[in-house]
Amino acid sequence: MNQTKTYFPGALSLVAIGALSACGGGDGDVATPPVQMACASVTTAALNLSGLAVASAVSTAASGAGGLASSYPAHCQVKGAVNQRTGIDGKSYAIGYDIRLPASGWNGKFFYSGDGGLDGAINDPLGTSALGGKTNALSLGYAVVSSDGGHTDGAGGLDGSFGLDPQARADYGYNALGTLTPLAKKIVTQFYGVAPSRAYYTGCSKGGHSGLMAASRFADQFDGIIAGNPGMDLPKASIAQIHDTQQFATVNANIANAFAAKDLALVASKILAKCDALDGAADGIVTDQAGCKTAFNFSTDVPQCATGVTPDGTCLSAVQKTALAAVFAGPKTSAGDVLYADWAWDPGLVGGGWSFWKTFLNPNLGAIAMGNVWATPPVAPIGPMSAAATSYWQNFKMDTAYTAIYGTNATFTQSAMDFMGMPDPLNLPALKAKGKLLVYHGTADPVFSSNHTASWYSRLQAKDTAAASYARLFLVPGMNHCGGGTATDSFDAFTPLVDWVEKGSAPDTIVATVGAGNADKPAAWSSTRSRPLCAYPKHAVLRSGATDLESAASFVCQ
Template identity: 25%
Template sequence: MAVAEGYAAVSSDLGHNAFAPSAREWALDDESGHVNVARLLDFSSVALSEMAILAKDVVQQFYGEVPKRSYWNGCSGGGRQGMVLAQRFPDAFDGILAGSPSLSWAHSMPASYWSNFAMRLLNIHPSPCVMNAIAAEVIKACDDRDGVIDGIITEPDLCDFNALLLVGKHVDCGDGVDVEITLDVVILAQKMWQGMRDQYGVPLWHGFSRGSLWHGTECSSSEAVHNHSCSPTLYRVVIDWLSLFLAQNPDLDLYQLKLTYPEFEGLLRLSVAGYRSIISADSPDLHEFKKRGGKIIHWHGLNDEKIAPGGSKAYYAAVAERDPAVRDFYRYFEAPGVGHCGSGPGPAPSAMMAALTTWVEMGMAPDSLPAVSEDGSLSRIVCPYPLVVTYLGGDPDKPEGFGCWGSMGEPEDQTGWPLYVGWGWDDVETVVWA
């Protein structure tokens, strides 16, 4: 697509087979059985810088001049890579578009095991049918708070629906399977919304938004659905991270692994201590990137079912605390109702590259971005955090009926700020040059 739009484009396998479903073939050294740190460094950051250098050289040799501007566009793992470039190689790109990034990789990968851990503690493995029915009830309860009933919760953090009210209710899961919502199932849903916690209830990582869909189990029979005894599932990248990089044991069966709370917390500490400096992209120091005139558009769907959007919000807040003028070079957009990298019923931001190039080349920062749902049925806008897309009146099916206001509909003050401030190994990244 980038080439068709007139750009020179390049991508990289970052030192591994980008189409392999697992990191098993490169994660561990063949002789020692320990982590192949050189390859992990390539994947995490080193190959990104080299790719930029080599690609610009190829462009110069082919066209006889260096690119005037360089841009990065990536989502999920590609989003993390874009932020790594801004933090560690600020001279590589002029503009970075980062979507749904796992910025704090070393934290979020162990935290992704939280659903399996919680299900084992509760001895309950509910079906997606039941868990998504709970999500539907949450949406039904909080949908109209933004003034429009459209199946989308604009501010999930403000939804205070008490899921305990659902205990004892029944869900029709098709084929005559009637399932009761039990107390343990509701507790599991609450744990997913709260996020990973230690044995004393202290938060360790962000949870998923109320209303986001469930992908924690798969069911092989109607009996399993009825009895809440389905099989747990994990994304391949999480399996690889825990078994290969933390345990360094490719034969580790994570589905049979019985961890205590201290052992589970130990996974997080091990991951952070051993790998944060290598693979995470959560340093709030972007002053070098800003100094050379770089611009960042970062966005995250609030219904992301793979990477909790709270990590993106916390990172932006950390950058803003360090640099109160953060909006001069970096804007973060939240997309209500949108799943990972644009899936789901909510409208995901579009025309982002055009907005980024306009900002870099003309100095015009985006005050909002056009947004459209995956099926094309819903057109809206998304707003730069901490502003919230707000229904202003008129036709709710047209983006003109919406604006960017403060949380809970409070208008901006005269300074432009609101009155109230409330991946995978096979991910594809794209780099484009004007």
Template identity: 25%
Template sequence: MRNRFRIRRSPAIVSVLFAASAVAVSGCGGNDAAPANVVAVTPAAKCGALAGMNVPASSIGLPTTGATVVSATLVSDTDSANRNGEYCKVLGTIHPVDFNAPDIRVEVDLPTNFNGKAVHFGGGGFDGTIPNTEGSPFDGFSSGAEPAGVSTPLRRGYVTVGSDSGHEGTILDGSFATNDEALANYAGDHIKKTHDFSAYVAKARYGSDFVHSYYIGGSSGGRQALIAAQRFPNDYDGIISTYPASGITGLWLQMGRISRSLLAPGGYVTPAKGKALLAAIMKQCDALDGVADGIIGNPAACAFDPTVIRCPGGGDTGDTCLSDAQIDTMKTAGSPLDLDFSLANGVQTFPAYNAFTGADFWSTSLAWGTSAADAIVEPGVIGKSAFYYTFSNDMLRFAVARDAGSSILNFNSANPGSLTSRVQAVSALMDSTGTDLSQFQSRGGKIILQHGQSDQFIPAQLSIDYYNRLVSRFGQGPLSQFLKFYLVPGAAHGFGGQFNGAYDGLTALDNWVTTGIEPKDLTITDLTPTTAGRTRPMCEYPQWPKYIGGDQNLAASFLCSN
């Protein structure tokens, strides 16, 4: 049973909070200088006064039993491990209605040089840990990294916020989903609860509300970013959604379908075989964008037949070829999943991966595991188990069937039979495929949607499909006024692509929100060690970067083309 606790504020703490609020400057609240004849309260005192504070349930917009600030620690600018300037690190817990559900663990970092704005960091996988709010969010395609000279949001004066989404665990552990409130928190409720907790704490520290609030996330965090715009439009002014798992229900159904081929007798494609496949694909398709640079710039022009590297006779005869069973695995990954029923918002298909245009499923063992035997290790072990198998299996066992004995390897993704209605209910709870962004649009909200063409976890076509549905609803012109969509060739899921690009997405978004300057002529920089520093233009969909001559490592040598 969880050890739940409440800490009451003493009169002394209340008086310090009152004194702190008395000297806080309205607006940004970043100037800690005291007015004349008022005793100054130091940042350390303001920070320490937050410890033990109770946040009432009435201040959180979804049902809870309140929240508690567990600790508040001032991190000095001179701390050898700190690159963010002076800030107050607040750890808190948001308490559920169902006592059997876990708390939501939250971190709120409050910079002394507050700029009036906040960045809410999204999670990933099954979440279970608080994102690194002291680092960089997924505003690009290189995990936790930014181009040279780009500071963290916290260093720039943003309040940074993140949570574990309502349970402790790893990105491979879905056991929490047997509890309805924990599942609802993971699905999206934690976004609102975390936002309201952080806003309450920040106002207690600075004496003012956020001037602007942004949500930035990738993968499941990208899904969360879209949910923030769809369900909580009044809380956020700007969104960056990077390779979002928008149709997360279709995603695990498709991952389960692929796992059945991958783990069938003889179907496992090893990293060595994957390397041979990728080499054959690059040989045929790399130069279709005008230059052989290790990046397939225009995947739509690439039509690769995997039988080109079929082993003689179809058996497994070595690392340089694929057997018939392994070709079947790749064709499964490279084909859509058509459903016999509808998911949320009328979705009836989940798209194919770019399995024959650059997606590298072997760049990390996280995707398909280290071997056929290791892939199915339960509970999931990072560096051994396959995310495709573990994620789909846990979604089936814990969120849908509520039966730990169920197996995705015996499950029909296209037709779940008696579990169809439950799959649909979970889809309605979790998927961020809705196109009603009208409230977010009407209040001036801005969205940057972006996906890598070599994504090995979430197919780029998923974001293309979502974008096209938005175009159908809003029209191209009106949509472009508040949403920009970028596809980046060679970029993967935070790592493992041919072009692990990064750019200062937060500044692009902030400028759009605060000054009305639309993102334009953006350049993205490769951070891959062997090719670090080369640049490419970020092309708005449906354009792609075509080589027009010059240094192939420079964005100026490419033109966004239809």
């Protein structure tokens, strides 16, 4: 019989972890593997897996204290590559991997830790994503694997030159995940002498996109998947990045100066004035996004400065209002055709992550990704903070945007929307038959619109009334991209996923707190503020008679 639960941060206590180790961690888990290879014995020849090479296998000592995401137990770390080749651009390519195998206390399970950005490096080899910042998958006894997405990076996370090779594009989009997962499971099986009983995936941002690839293309490989702030239809999101940059440039050629902090604070205050109390609590958090869309009118609710008056935190200039309205409406062609999605008016736009994306990453990453990775054919490699990047976004035409991301030719036979997209986003039979998908998304995400994700989920529910039995969405009010913002942005989403998979307990709420490193926390908030995140389309509202606005217990999902 299925049950529902509310989950609290830190639910995986040391006591619980010890119990898992003692009993094997759940149905079908293995407390003591029947056979375990010596780490030094893990070699290319010993594994004998087609296309897979082992570069190193090193016994790594435990490090750090318990309760830290950066700590880890003693383990065997295996690094190597799959399908080494030379691309059509003459560069060397391979799907690089890093796999961590607990020396003792393996819980019998497999954990794929997702990628990030344009890839090119191992993103999260310990498996920290979605665990609330207090531990990692390796410390919980999982065998953890992560990948570089099929290429190496030469520009600090902003290298899109791999996009000049069609296979590297496909590897980045989906194939690295699909190729490495079964091979990594075979490594685990050979190392411990038994196959893993469960397989999980977690990731945020591009890692969230890969979570959607896992759910739509490789659901047979995973029992549970977390996709955080996912880059759904990521090439379309890049159109929005360029669109936003162009709009900011109409205000100031130096886009970093288009909106001062006081300008964004003004907009946030007006959003709060109309939307904060819709959930019954004037607490600096907007949970009722649907109600806010009706209640808040940017055009009339945010004052416009008189002609000749400099914005001073009490009004925006006419050009600022025009630009920001266009940004939140989303990119369109000159004929008004929608190219991506609109954005939620959320007070979290005052977060440092919001401005960093809009004024630095958008003009760089947007141009690099579009020009080198999405466009067919690609342009010459674009470097970050270069004249080429500026020229690209300045001259990009919204009317031909879809030509770029849907285009193919004899060399690039898959369009960007082919290799980055879910093949059939409203039809997920393999996931429905086997696994569970938990998606979360901050409503003040500046790069991937939470409205876009919510629209997909609403359409999935409309098509399949049983969708909530295998896929659930949790919006995080105020949160920027994967964290930060005026939000309770720290939460353990992995424990409820495991309980959903292994115990049939579908999560209705997940309790979130203010992250210890969240520099955007308003001074008036308690450092221990907590809130329930609600399974969409529900949102948190104040309980009748409740007065403690710092406690999740004062709120209910409805």
